[in-house]
Amino acid sequence: MDIGVRSEPRISVCVPTRGRPHALARCLAALGGSTLAPGELEVVVVGDGPDVEPPAPGAAGELPVVWRTRPRGGPAAARNAAAELARAPTIAFLDDDCVPAADWAERILARVDAEPDAIVAGRVRNGLPDNRWATASQMVLDVVVEAYRERPGEPGFAPTSNLAMRRSVFLGLGGLDERFRTAAGEDREFCDRSHDAGHPLVIEETAVVAHFHDLDARSFVSQAASYGRGEVTYRAVCAERCRKPNVVKGNFYVRLLLAAFSYGPRRALPLALLAAASQLVFLANYWRRSAWRVTGA
Numbered sequence: 001m002d003i004g005v006r007s008e009p010r011i012s013v014c015v016p017t018r019g020r021p022h023a024l025a026r027c028l029a030a031l032g033g034s035t036l037a038p039g040e041l042e043v044v045v046v047g048d049g050p051d052v053e054p055p056a057p058g059a060a061g062e063l064p065v066v067w068r069t070r071p072r073g074g075p076a077a078a079r080n081a082a083a084e085l086a087r088a089p090t091i092a093f094l095d096d097d098c099v100p101a102a103d104w105a106e107r108i109l110a111r112v113d114a115e116p117d118a119i120v121a122g123r124v125r126n127g128l129p130d131n132r133w134a135t136a137s138q139m140v141l142d143v144v145v146e147a148y149r150e151r152p153g154e155p156g157f158a159p160t161s162n163l164a165m166r167r168s169v170f171l172g173l174g175g176l177d178e179r180f181r182t183a184a185g186e187d188r189e190f191c192d193r194s195h196d197a198g199h200p201l202v203i204e205e206t207a208v209v210a211h212f213h214d215l216d217a218r219s220f221v222s223q224a225a226s227y228g229r230g231e232v233t234y235r236a237v238c239a240e241r242c243r244k245p246n247v248v249k250g251n252f253y254v255r256l257l258l259a260a261f262s263y264g265p266r267r268a269l270p271l272a273l274l275a276a277a278s279q280l281v282f283l284a285n286y287w288r289r290s291a292w293r294v295t296g297a
Contacts (some may be wrong), residue, residue, distance in 0.1 A: 002009055005244055006115075008039070008087070008088075008089055009039065009040055009041055009064075009087060009203075010036070010040045010041070010044075010089070010090065010109060011036070011040065011041050011043050011088045011090045011091070011092055011105055011108075011109045011112075011164075011169065012041075012043075012044050012082075012083075012085075012086030012087060012088040012091050012092075012167070012251045013031060013041065013042070013043045013044065013091075013092050013094050013105060014044050014046070014079055014082030014083055014086060014091055014092065014093050014094070015027060015028075015043065015045045015046070015082065015093075015094050015095070015096050016045075016046050016048055016075045016078030016082065016095075016096065017046070017047055017048065017052060017078075017096040018047065018048040018049055018052055018072075018075075019052070020096050020097055021053060021055075023096050023097040023212060024045070024055055024059075024096040025029070025055065025056070025102075026099055026212070027094065027095075027096050027097070027098060027099060027295075028043065028045075028055055028059040028060040028063075028065065029050065029060070029061070030099045030100050030102075031043055031060050031063060031094075031100060031105070032059075032060040032061025032062065032063050032202070033061070033102050034063070034100075034102060034103075034104070034105045034106065035102050035105075035106045036105050036106050036109070036139070038061075038062040038063050038064070041063055041064060041085070041088075041105055042063065042064045042065075042087065042088060043063055043064070043065045043066070044058050044065075044066045044068075044082040044083075044085050044086050044126040045065060045066070045067050045068075045096075046067075046068050046069070046070060046078040046079070046081045046082045046084070046085070047067070047068070047069040047070070047078075048069075048070065048072055048073065048074065048075060048077070048078040048142065049069065049070075049071070049072035050069050050070075050071065050072075054067045054069075055067065055079065058199035065066055065293075066086075068081065068082075068085060073178060073181065074178065074180060074182055075160075075182070075183045075186075076175075076176035076177060076178050076180045076186040077176075077178045077179075079093055079160060079175075079176055079228075080175040080176055080178065083167060083170055083171065083175060084171075086167055088263055089166060089167055089168070090109055090112045090113070090164060090165070090167065090269050091164065091165065091166075091167045091170060092105065092108055092162075092163065092164035093160045093161070093162070093163045093164070094108075094136040094161065094162065094209065095160075095161040095211070097211065097212050097214075098124070098127075098161050098209040098210065098211050098212070099127060099209060099210045099212060100208075100209045100210075101207075101208045101209065101210075102223065103206070104122065104207050104208060104209060105284070107122075107204060107206045107207040108120055108122050108162075108164045108204055108207035109164070110204070111164075111204040111207065112164050112165060112166065112273075115200075115202060116166050116169075117166075117169070117198070117199055117200070118165070118199060118200050118201070118202045119158075119163065119164075119165045119169070119191065119194045119199050119201045119202070120164045120165060120202055120203075120204050120207075120236050121145075121158030121159075121162060121163050121164075121201060121202070121203050121204065122161070122162040122163075122164070122203075122204050122205075122206075122207030122208060122209060123162065123203070123204075123205055123206075123207065123208045123209075124138070124139065124141070124159065124161055124162050124208075124209055124210075125138075125208060125209070125210050125211065126138035126210070126211060126213075127129070127210035127211050127212040127213075128213070128214060130214055131214065131215060132267075132270060132271070132274065133211050133215035133217065133219070133220040133274065134211075134214065134215045135263075135267075136271050136274035136275055137213060137215055137220060137223060138211065138213075139161065139256075139259050139260065139271060139275060140256065140275055140278055143252070143255050143256050143259050144157065144185075144248070145157060145158060145159075146255075147248040147252055147255065148246075148248060149203065151248075151257045154195075154246070155191055155192045155195035155196070155201070156191055156192075156195065156200075157187070157188050157191050157201070157246075158187065158191065158201060158203070159187050160176070160183075160186070160187045160190075161209065161211060162207065163187070164207075165199070166241055168288065169194075169199055172192060173190070173193055173197060173199070174193070174211070176189075176190050177190070177237060179233060179237065180230060180233055180234075182226045182228045182229070182230060182256070183226070183230075184227045184229065184230025184231075184233075185227070185230035185231060185233055185234035186230075188234060188246065189234055189237055189238075189248075192238075192243065196243070202292055203267050220274070221241055221277075221281055223278075224278040224279075224281035224282045224285070225281050225282070225284075225285040226276075226285075227282050227285075228282040228283065228284065228285030228286040228288075228289065229285050229286070229289045230273040230277045231282070231286045232286060232289040232290050253279070256272070256276075257272055257275075258273045259271075259275075260272035260275060272275055
């Protein structure tokens with residue numbers, strides 16, 4: 001089902017979704033306020049599972065919205081399906097709980113036009129600064145992204161919540177690996193392959209989205225556990241492709257501590273403790289899933 005009148009777009013924004021209709025509505029409404037003309041931008045939304053309801057007509061204002069569902073396979077599979085449906089020469093990935101700035105699509109498109117062989121990552125900001133779980137999660141992600149960024153000649157990393165490139169580049173790389181069934185590791189593996197194929201990862205600081213990931217204690221722990229299990233899949237894929245896992249070493253944990261203190265003395269200790277907890281949960285689930293793969297238990 002296509003919602004809205006379609007014309008030839010310059011950029012297709014690909015949004016996977018499942019179980020967050022209110023967040024999706026907010027995301028689409030923000031895209032409807034884009035500084036690009038409606039004919040220059042289309043939105044492709046893929047529901048991850050046949051039970052996912054489509055967005056309401058006109059959810060993105062005048063923007064055309066392409067809607068499909070697919071058998072449940074995880075966000076990587078949904079993003080691949082969206083990229084296949086996209087008609088524009090440039091595609092951008094956006095999570096359904098992210099809200100882009102009005103000029104986001106215009107700025108990330110301009111950077112891809114300027115560097116058509118590159119993978120372009122925008123900036124993701126925490127949209128819930130009063131939520132300590134969301135703040136800690138975003139803090140850890142920011143430290144990870146910067147740690148990868150500061151290694152010249154090595155593969156970088158950026159999440160698929162704000163990522164753009166030529167559609168031909170994405171399809172030429174084979175898209176995202178659909179063996180990643182959750183949002184955990186598929187973006188890092190894709191960045192590895194992009195680097196190996198000669199597509200550099202560049203950061204467009206002005207292409208900003210706000211991430212409204214409304215975490216609580218349970219979902220914060222669940223997220224860290226998923227990352228740990230995803231790390232096992234990531235390393236298995238690396239072994240299959242005869243490449244070393246792309247990991248950051250050195251002072252990563254020191255950087256996490258310093259990042260926590262950058263929030264000021266009142267918030268530093270709680271954020272440091274949450275970051276430490278996330279890493280412990282990550283490691284515990286990594287080792288547990290690794291043992292399961294070895295023993296088959």
